[in-house]
Amino acid sequence: MAQSSTSAELAQAGVAQPLRIALAGLGTVGVGVIRLLEANGALIARRAGRPIVVSAVSARDRSRDRGVDLSAYGWEADMTALAARADVDVVVELVGGADGPALKLARDALGGGKALVTANKAMIAHHGLELATLAEASGAPLRFEAAVAGGVPVIKGLREGVAANAVDRVYGILNGTCNFILSTMEDTGRDFADVLAEAQARGYAEADPAFDIEGTDTAHKLSILSALAFGTRIDFASVETSGISRILAADIAQADALGYVIRLIGMAELDMGPDVGGAGRRGLFQRVQAHLVPFDHPLAHVDGATNAMVVEGNFSGRLLFQGAGAGDGPTASAVVADIIDIARGIEAGFEADMPFSVPVASLEAMAPAASGHRHSRAYIRFIVADRPGVLAEITAAMRDAGVSIESLIQKGRADNEGEVLVAMVTHEAPEAAVSKALGLLDGSPSLVAPPLVMHLLGN
């Protein structure tokens, strides 16, 4: 065997310096990281070229029994002190929250030239460009694989796997809680509130579930994927966001009869629409919305808390990345993959200064694209009073707005006497036409509740 003095061989000979990390946050993910490093430490040292060791940790309660032995690690009651420790190369932030101590820690670490690894999607969605700018200036790596799709390497897939491509579209199932609820409703025929309560009991949904079920969490992740896919500035504020709380068991049954399942999809694409600000100008379209997904689409088979991302490159074609979107093991797997990347490259500064694949200054500030001109097929469901003429009123509004109806079903609601459910699928139409039709019906006393619109995902 030829002899050379690579860093890996030096590591085997015990020469390479360990990479020293500090963990802020010892919830399930933080403890997962410690467990992972304990279980796989030897192989990680081989792959990283040097051992990865924990120097210090910080959490709210030092005395709590977490099932792992923390006695070998330094302790900081104030987590922001981790960034100042001389015995730390990489700060791992697993506390969460877009602002507050997590953000201060991130700023201090990167500003001081220490690498930062984080699973904090809210912080990256809101402050990722500021942090990346700090990272560029100091040369300290900033990595956030665990912030999107848990253990699935979607960030790496976009930054590196499809690096040769102009990306046309990125979309996926990015929130495990919503997907668990929707696929359980589908399997059991139960109603949303009932399944949400079960998800909360099983720890799949937070006590305050709004962040997940109203689509905010998906929007955070989507805004990060958009920036990586299109080389645009993160624009969380422009993500058109809706959730799943208004979906009925009857919607799922109706979708099933038509050959679809319902999934909450975050989708982003470059849009050449006319309303973006001038001929030929591109806009960035970002939407989180429940969609009808045809049975033969790969996302139709993503069940439970699984996440999946589809990316369409102009040469790669459609790629799918799928796996566990949350949980201590998968999230720790992504966190430590980032740490290994840093261990492999930190001496050289490999990409350390480009968390978004290109310099922050060259990310395009792209105008948001509205949806009105988009041609789509839509599922529209009304709950209406059970009396003569209502169906005529709805279909007339569709006709007057130029929306052609492909199929329609009307059925009584067993549990709400006097109410009827009307569900239709439109032919492809500009979304503005559907909005116009709904506008014509707005305020009609026939409508018992606001209509629910879900678009159909193409193949």
Next chain:
Amino acid sequence: MAQSSTSAELAQAGVAQPLRIALAGLGTVGVGVIRLLEANGALIARRAGRPIVVSAVSARDRSRDRGVDLSAYGWEADMTALAARADVDVVVELVGGADGPALKLARDALGGGKALVTANKAMIAHHGLELATLAEASGAPLRFEAAVAGGVPVIKGLREGVAANAVDRVYGILNGTCNFILSTMEDTGRDFADVLAEAQARGYAEADPAFDIEGTDTAHKLSILSALAFGTRIDFASVETSGISRILAADIAQADALGYVIRLIGMAELDMGPDVGGAGRRGLFQRVQAHLVPFDHPLAHVDGATNAMVVEGNFSGRLLFQGAGAGDGPTASAVVADIIDIARGIEAGFEADMPFSVPVASLEAMAPAASGHRHSRAYIRFIVADRPGVLAEITAAMRDAGVSIESLIQKGRADNEGEVLVAMVTHEAPEAAVSKALGLLDGSPSLVAPPLVMHLLGN
């Protein structure tokens, strides 16, 4: 915006040196690489931190019209001369063949300190360790993302995405030709030979299809994935390999009735079996075999020429990577992703010396694990003479070998009068027991053809 002098900004300012590549082979993939660099050159330069330029090319026929303008590039009639050119940083080998000029070019390039990017699975399966050793010695990167699963970044997924994990198992659909044939048989009810002829006519199958349909191509790819997943030496010779040419339309219909599709699966896992060479010693199990895949498994929905890899890590859980497994665009996408990785890291030698993620010297030479002790459920199909007593003979052999039958169907063959098809699914049993049962039937005049065994893929 803070100013710093990252390589990317230098590149924008026109300072960074271009990365100069040479292309050996101008078939569809080589031309795809040129087209890709032309179409996406500006964004690639941004992401790579510097432009990627083609210095020279080599192919058999200089005059052939390939639809791209080659006049700006140097020409070498002898492709091995590319490795010696002073104006080349990266040699891209797209010629194929395990040995011959491709191997000489690879040795010359890496030995001379030039990076090598290749899509050549046969060469890596047979000579990957030698080439990686050369790469380690010279510090020149060796990359082969395009060798497995076309445009799907499965090599990167294993090397980096799941780097924090001990991998339990890796398996997948790795040959687009076989998958096209099987899924077309499934959709149309047509027979193997008929669909193969169509695949050949459409360019999805080679004129000599043996390499694909007998499983060799899948075995090449599997042996590469095994080495990356488990840190073992590539052991192509030990892959237990069978193909799809004996699968009948009746098998597919029967599988469908039972809730399965048939897919050619390459599978590798570490095996603690008793026959590996001592208690507690692990062996490497590698097999290419058509499997019955349950409808609710993600691989059951992989149709046409699509490839998919599943990797199960001890923390990540099950990850799925899916996309186009061949074609000029997807393969070029993977080739150029490797080139971009090299452009980003070459100055620093990032991982340049570890093509298999750890030093070649530390890859384990693991004994192959046999399959006899594995507990599996199997689909076994016989073609037998249509006369009394045959079913009793088969079922007696199963009983005598200790194989319990879960379901069995017997049906006449419309097209072969006097022959009957008997298909069964066994309960879980040691594979040795199934082999014993088939041994008892070996040479029986009742059997018109050798039985076909396909295992059932678990969930």
